[in-house]
Amino acid sequence: MRTPAYAAPAARARLGPFTIDRREPGPHDVLIDIRYCGVCHSDIHQVRDEWGDAAFPMVPGHEIAGTVSRVGSAVTHWKVGDTVGVGVFVDSCRRCEACVAGEEPYCEGSVSWSYNSTEQDGRTPTYGGYSTRITVDEAYVLRMPAALPLERAAPLLCAGITTYSPLRHFGVQAGDPIAVVGLGGLGHVAVRLAKAMGAHVTVLSHSPRKRDDALRLGADDFLVTVDATVFERNLKRFTFILDTVSVSHAYDPYIELVRRDGVMVLVGLPEPSLLGAPALVNARRRLAGSNVGGIRETQEMLDFCSQHGVMADVEVIPIQRINEAHDRAVANDVRYRFVIDNASLGDGLSGRGDARR
Ligand code: NAP
Ligand code: ZN
Numbered sequence: 576m577r578t579p580a581y582a583a584p585a586a587r588a589r590l591g592p593f594t595i596d597r598r599e600p601g602p603h604d605v606l607i608d609i610r611y612c613g614v615c616h617s618d619i620h621q622v623r624d625e626w627g628d629a630a631f632p633m634v635p636g637h638e639i640a641g642t643v644s645r646v647g648s649a650v651t652h653w654k655v656g657d658t659v660g661v662g663v664f665v666d667s668c669r670r671c672e673a674c675v676a677g678e679e680p681y682c683e684g685s686v687s688w689s690y691n692s693t694e695q696d697g698r699t700p701t702y703g704g705y706s707t708r709i710t711v712d713e714a715y716v717l718r719m720p721a722a723l724p725l726e727r728a729a730p731l732l733c734a735g736i737t738t739y740s741p742l743r744h745f746g747v748q749a750g751d752p753i754a755v756v757g758l759g760g761l762g763h764v765a766v767r768l769a770k771a772m773g774a775h776v777t778v779l780s781h782s783p784r785k786r787d788d789a790l791r792l793g794a795d796d797f798l799v800t801v802d803a804t805v806f807e808r809n810l811k812r813f814t815f816i817l818d819t820v821s822v823s824h825a826y827d828p829y830i831e832l833v834r835r836d837g838v839m840v841l842v843g844l845p846e847p848s849l850l851g852a853p854a855l856v857n858a859r860r861r862l863a864g865s866n867v868g869g870i871r872e873t874q875e876m877l878d879f880c881s882q883h884g885v886m887a888d889v890e891v892i893p894i895q896r897i898n899e900a901h902d903r904a905v906a907n908d909v910r911y912r913f914v915i916d917n918a919s920l921g922d923g924l925s926g927r928g929d930a931r932r
């Protein structure tokens with residue numbers, strides 16, 4: 576099915592109109608008309624090939640929200656008209672320990688990421704949500720919360736689960752003094768989630784102008800990290816720190832803010848990334864990593880957000896402004912998530928490219 580999309584033709588090139596081929600739904604597939612797609616900083620890292628494994632043409636987008644328009648003959652879970660989401664991955668081996676445990680992003684086989692990846696055949700490229708529709712196996716589809724505006728819920732599919740998962744995994748409890756480093760797409764959702772869990776939340780930001788926003792989002796405290804004395808004055812203050820920063824920075828000063836047996840979790844993926852061991856060793860601290868959560872946990876997160884009214888602050892854009900949005904995100908000029916209105920892709924097909932291989 577020829578499908579309008581926007582693609583990056585090469586590393587660091589501008590994105591432009593492109594046509595991809597979506598498969599006809601098989602027995603277990605769901606065809607989704609995409610209504611909104613969030614713009615994650617990972618999209619930018621990847622189209623700029625900052626992680627070194629980019630394949631082009633690339634159609635980014637892994638915060639995909641839309642409506643089921645067709646279902647395969649064996650699909651039982653979904654029906655036409657359902658409001659659904661697709662996050663960071665569209666398939667996995669389904670057999671390994673991680674998959675069986677519902678931790679698909681940690682699949683020991685191979686994860687089929689939603690773009691810049693391949694289907695389980697290891698060959699067919701995956702294309703993401705900067706497009707008008709997507710065909711996905713029903714087991715990798717999420718139900719979107721009816722209580723939340725869809726454009727504000729779409730970012731939960733990456734920004735939401737990437738921050739919810741470590742908050743849960745590392746056992747953040749009501750009353751815990753925790754910190755979120757970086758008030759961006761991930762960070763602002765993390766503040767809302769952690770507040771909904773009852774934590775005492777401090778934002779550590781290098782942008783003094785974000786103070787009012789942080790407090791409006793529910794943060795209890797806001798510290799500007801350009802003031803180096805902040806680090807001395809807040810030694811061992813937090814039980815848990817979530818680092819969402821997209822730019823290379825020293826971790827040690829932040830690790831020093833963790834209490835004994837506390838944990839700092841990196842979710843931001845700057846490249847290159849700088850690590851130092853002593854700050855971990857000298858208080859038996861743990862520096863951990865965390866990926867997005869599995870399907871079960873993602874659904875749990877969406878239901879939690881629905882219950883607590885947790886959603887993203889978004890700026891909805893037409894796809895034609897995607898390059899500007901990427902540039903603005905890099906310039907730290909987004910409050911706090913760009914979301915593509917996929918209707919702007921139209922149903923006209925561009926003659927410029929054909930991704931069938
Ligand atoms: P974003 O909206 O661009 O936010 C990044 C934040 O980093 C900014 O808001 C800013 O916060 C801080 N920052 C930017 N430039 C900085 C600088 N020069 N020095 C210090 N801080 C700076 O990005 P995002 O979409 O939230 O993504 C954040 C990171 O998480 C990216 O690296 C992304 O690839 C990664 N990610 C990882 C996963 C995963 O599974 N682990 C999933 C999704 C995203 P302040 O202005 O408050 O300092
Ligand atoms: Zn993402």
Ligand code: ZN
Nearest residue numbers: 668671674682
């Ligand atoms: Zn697996």
